[in-house]
Amino acid sequence: MNTELNNTPHRRYNILTGEWILVSPHRTKRPWQGKTEESKKEKKETYDPSCYLCPGNTRASGDTNPDYKEPFSFVNDFSSLLPDSPEIDFEEGLLKAESEKGICKVVCFSPDHSLTLPLMEEEDITKVIQMWKKEYEELGAKEGINYVQIFENKGAIMGCSNPHPHGQIWSQSSIPTEILKKSIKFKEYWEENRSSLLGDYLEQELKADERILEENEYFVALVPYWAVWPFEAMIIPRRHLQHIGQLNTEEEKAYAQILKKLTIKYDNLFETSFPYSSGIHQIPTDGKLYPEWHFHMSFYPPLLRSATVKKFMVGYEMFAGPQRDITAEQAAKRLNELSDTHYLKQ
Amino acid sequence: MNTELNNTPHRRYNILTGEWILVSPHRTKRPWQGKTEESKKEKKETYDPSCYLCPGNTRASGDTNPDYKEPFSFVNDFSSLLPDSPEIDFEEGLLKAESEKGICKVVCFSPDHSLTLPLMEEEDITKVIQMWKKEYEELGAKEGINYVQIFENKGAIMGCSNPHPHGQIWSQSSIPTEILKKSIKFKEYWEENRSSLLGDYLEQELKADERILEENEYFVALVPYWAVWPFEAMIIPRRHLQHIGQLNTEEEKAYAQILKKLTIKYDNLFETSFPYSSGIHQIPTDGKLYPEWHFHMSFYPPLLRSATVKKFMVGYEMFAGPQRDITAEQAAKRLNELSDTHYLKQ
Ligand SMILES: O=P(O)(O)O[C@H]1O[C@H](CO)[C@@H](O)[C@H](O)[C@H]1O
Ligand SMILES: O=P(O)(O)O[C@H]1O[C@H](CO)[C@@H](O)[C@H](O)[C@H]1O
Numbered sequence: 001m002n003t004e005l006n007n008t009p010h011r012r013y014n015i016l017t018g019e020w021i022l023v024s025p026h027r028t029k030r031p032w033q034g035k036t037e038e039s040k041k042e043k044k045e046t047y048d049p050s051c052y053l054c055p056g057n058t059r060a061s062g063d064t065n066p067d068y069k070e071p072f073s074f075v076n077d078f079s080s081l082l083p084d085s086p087e088i089d090f091e092e093g094l095l096k097a098e099s100e101k102g103i104c105k106v107v108c109f110s111p112d113h114s115l116t117l118p119l120m121e122e123e124d125i126t127k128v129i130q131m132w133k134k135e136y137e138e139l140g141a142k143e144g145i146n147y148v149q150i151f152e153n154k155g156a157i158m159g160c161s162n163p164h165p166h167g168q169i170w171s172q173s174s175i176p177t178e179i180l181k182k183s184i185k186f187k188e189y190w191e192e193n194r195s196s197l198l199g200d201y202l203e204q205e206l207k208a209d210e211r212i213l214e215e216n217e218y219f220v221a222l223v224p225y226w227a228v229w230p231f232e233a234m235i236i237p238r239r240h241l242q243h244i245g246q247l248n249t250e251e252e253k254a255y256a257q258i259l260k261k262l263t264i265k266y267d268n269l270f271e272t273s274f275p276y277s278s279g280i281h282q283i284p285t286d287g288k289l290y291p292e293w294h295f296h297m298s299f300y301p302p303l304l305r306s307a308t309v310k311k312f313m314v315g316y317e318m319f320a321g322p323q324r325d326i327t328a329e330q331a332a333k334r335l336n337e338l339s340d341t342h343y344l345k346q
Numbered sequence: 347m348n349t350e351l352n353n354t355p356h357r358r359y360n361i362l363t364g365e366w367i368l369v370s371p372h373r374t375k376r377p378w379q380g381k382t383e384e385s386k387k388e389k390k391e392t393y394d395p396s397c398y399l400c401p402g403n404t405r406a407s408g409d410t411n412p413d414y415k416e417p418f419s420f421v422n423d424f425s426s427l428l429p430d431s432p433e434i435d436f437e438e439g440l441l442k443a444e445s446e447k448g449i450c451k452v453v454c455f456s457p458d459h460s461l462t463l464p465l466m467e468e469e470d471i472t473k474v475i476q477m478w479k480k481e482y483e484e485l486g487a488k489e490g491i492n493y494v495q496i497f498e499n500k501g502a503i504m505g506c507s508n509p510h511p512h513g514q515i516w517s518q519s520s521i522p523t524e525i526l527k528k529s530i531k532f533k534e535y536w537e538e539n540r541s542s543l544l545g546d547y548l549e550q551e552l553k554a555d556e557r558i559l560e561e562n563e564y565f566v567a568l569v570p571y572w573a574v575w576p577f578e579a580m581i582i583p584r585r586h587l588q589h590i591g592q593l594n595t596e597e598e599k600a601y602a603q604i605l606k607k608l609t610i611k612y613d614n615l616f617e618t619s620f621p622y623s624s625g626i627h628q629i630p631t632d633g634k635l636y637p638e639w640h641f642h643m644s645f646y647p648p649l650l651r652s653a654t655v656k657k658f659m660v661g662y663e664m665f666a667g668p669q670r671d672i673t674a675e676q677a678a679k680r681l682n683e684l685s686d687t688h689y690l691k692q
Binding site: 004005008009010011012013015019020022023024026027032033034035078079080081082085086088090093094095096097098099100101102147149151152153156157158159160161162168170172174176177178179197200201204208225277279281298300312314315316318319320321323 | 350351354355356357358359361365366368369370372373379380381424425426427428431432434436439440441442443444445446447448493495497498499502503504505506507508514516518520522523524525543546547550554571623625627644646658660661662664665666667669
C-alpha cells in the first residue's frame with residue numbers, strides 16, 4: 001500500500017470496467033449543512049394487512065399472494081419489460097431505437113414482513129439463493145432472454161417502495177451496458193493470462209489484507225480498491241464460477257453465511273437498517289461460453305456519515321465521473337471494527 | 347417518428363456516448379407508494395446573515411466575501427482537488443492509482459440570496475456566462491489543468507447544501523470518463539463525415555420538431571432522443587463551437603435567454619423551484635485541437651411525477667443501465683404546454 005495516497009487526491013482504476021474514480025481523502029473534514037434523510041426506527045410487524053407482498057394479501061393486479069412459507073416469486077405487476085413486445089428496429093438518420101423484450105419478477109425473501117437479510121436465519125437466506133439460482137436458470141433458458149439481472153433495492157432512500165423483504169429480477173433480450181463493459185475487461189485479461197481477472201485480484205487482496213471484510217471456505221467479501229460508494233462491497237466466490245447456477249450445496253450455504261455477515265456489519269455501522277442496492281453480475285444467458293467471467297455480487301450503499309447523511313452522486317459525478325471522500329481502506333477498517341452480532345440482538 | 351415505440355418497451359441509442367437506454371412508456375400507470383421528497387415553498391430573503399455565500403459574510407475558511415454586485419468566484423474551501431498534490435504513480439499487480447491535481451471553484455451567480463437562474467434578469471445571466479467563459483479560459487490556461495467541468499447542483503435533493511444561487515467548477519489534470527466517451531463518438535463521426543455529430547443531429551431534430559423546447563437565433567433547447575432523466579434537456583449552440591470561450595457577445599446573450607426560458611419551464615412544470623444538476627461538456631484544455639467537438643449543456647432533473655416524487659436511478663439502473671418511464675416526446679410535449687412566464691410572476 002502506498003500510504004501517501006491516504007492524504008492525496010488521486011484516481012483509482014477499476015480493472016473490471018476500465019474506468020477511473022476520483023478519491024479525495026482529505027475532504028471528509030467538510031461540514032455538512034445539506035439534506036438529511038429520515039431514519040425510521042419504528043418496529044415492523046411480522047404481518048402487515050396493507051402490504052401487497054405479505055402472504056395471503058391481494059396485489060394491485062388483483063392477484064392474491066399464496067400463503068407462502070418460503071421465498072416466493074411472481075411476475076412484476078408493473079413490469080418495465082414485457083415478453084411479447086412487437087419486433088421493431090428503427091433507424092432514421094441519427095435516431096436509433098429497437099424494441100426490447102423481457103420478463104420482470106419480484107422475489108419475496110421471506111413471508112415475515114418485519115425481516116431483512118441480516119435478520120434472517122442462514123437456512124432461510126440459503127433458500128433465497130436457491131430461488132435466485134432457479135430464476136436465473138429458468139428465465140435464462142427462455143427463448144429471447146439473453147441476460148438476467150438479479151438485484152435488491154433496500155430502503156426508501158434507494159427507491160424501494162415496500163419494506164417487505166424482497167428483491168427483483170429483470171431479464172431481457174439485449175445485454176446491458178455494465179455487463180458489456182466488464183465482459184471486455186474479463187476477456188482481455190483471459191486472453192493474455194488464461195486466468196480469471198477477478199480470481200487473481202482476489203488472491204492479491206487476500207495477501208494484502210487491507211480491504212477484506214469477511215471470509216469463509218468458499219466466499220470472500222471485500223471493499224474493492226476502486227469502490228465508488230462510501231461503503232461499497234463485493235462478494236466474490238473463491239472458485240472461478242461464471243454464474244450462480246454452478247454453485248454446489250456447500251457453496252450456497254457459504255454464500256448465505258457471508259451475505260448475512262456483511263449485511264449485519266452494514267446495519268451495525270450506523271445502527272440503522274442500512275440502505276443499498278445490491279446486484280449479481282454474471283454471464284449472459286445467450287448460450288455462448290464466457291470462460292473468462294467470474295460472477296460476483298456488489299453492494300452500493302449511499303450512506304456516508306450517519307444514518308441520515310448520504311453521498312450524492314450529482315454534478316461532477318454525473319458530468320465527469322465518480323468521486324468519493326473516504327478511501328476504500330478507511331471504509332474497510334470501519335466495517336471491520338464493528339460487532340458480528342446485529343445491534344438489535346446485542 | 348415510429349409511433350409504435352410510444353407503447354412498446356424499447357431501447358434508444360445515445361449517439362454521444364454509444365450507450366443504450368431502456369424506455370418503458372407503458373409503465374407510468376404504476377402507483378407510487380415509495381419515498382416522497384419535501385417541497386419547501388417558504389419565501390427566501392434577499393440576504394441571509396447565516397449564508398456563507400452572501401456578500402460580506404464570513405466563510406468556514408475564515409475568509410470574508412467581498413460586497414460583490416456581480417457574479418463572484420472563489421476557490422472552494424473544501425476542494426476535492428488540490429493544485430499541489432505530490433506526483434504519485436502507483437501500480438502493484440492489479441491495483442492501479444495515480445495522484446490527481448486540480449482546482450475547485452465556487453461561482454455565486456448573484457448577490458441576491460433569494461434568486462435562482464429562472465428568476466434572474468437576462469443581463470445578469472449573461473454575466474454568469476461571461477464568468478464561466480473567463481473561468482474556463484483562465485483555469486484551462488494553467489499548467490497541468492487539462493479539463494474544466496462547469497456544473498450546478500440545484501436543490502437539496504441534488505446534494506446542494508446552500509440555496510444561494512451558485513454553481514461549481516472542478517478543473518483537473520486528467521480527462522474524465524464522460525468526456526472521453528463523447529470524444530470517441532464525435533471523432534468517429536467527424537472522420538467519416540467531416541461535420542459535427544451534434545450539429546447534424548440538431549438539424550434533424552429541428553426538422554422533426556418533436557422534441558424541441560426553445561429556439562433563438564443562436565441556440566436550441568431540446569429533449570434529446572436518448573434522454574435518461576424524466577425531463578432531461580440539452581442546450582446546443584447552432585454554430586459548431588468547441589467551447590464557451592468562442593461565444594461572441596450576441597451568443598452570450600442568446601445563451602442567457604434560452605437558459606432563462608428553459609429553467610422557467612422547469613419551475614412551472616410542478617410549480618416548484620425545479621431541482622437538477624446541469625453541466626457544460628466542452629473540449630479539454632490540454633492544448634490539442636478537437637475540431638470534431640460541439641459544446642453543449644445538459645440538465646439532469648430527478649423529478650418525475652410531482653414536486654415530491656422523483657425517479658430513482660438504483661438497482662437495475664446501477665447494475666445494468668439507465669431506464670425511464672415516459673418517452674422523450676411525452677416529456678417535451680408536457681414542457682411545451684407550459685407558460686413562458688414564471689409561476690411566481692403570473
Ligand atoms: O461540493 P458540495 O456542494 O458540498 O457537494 C455536492 O457536489 C459535489 C460535486 O457534484 C458532490 O461530490 C457532492 O456529493 C455533493 O454533495
Ligand atoms: O420497481 P420499483 O421498486 O417500483 O422501482 C424501483 O426500482 C427500479 C429498478 O431498479 C427503478 O427503475 C425505479 O426507479 C425504482 O423506484
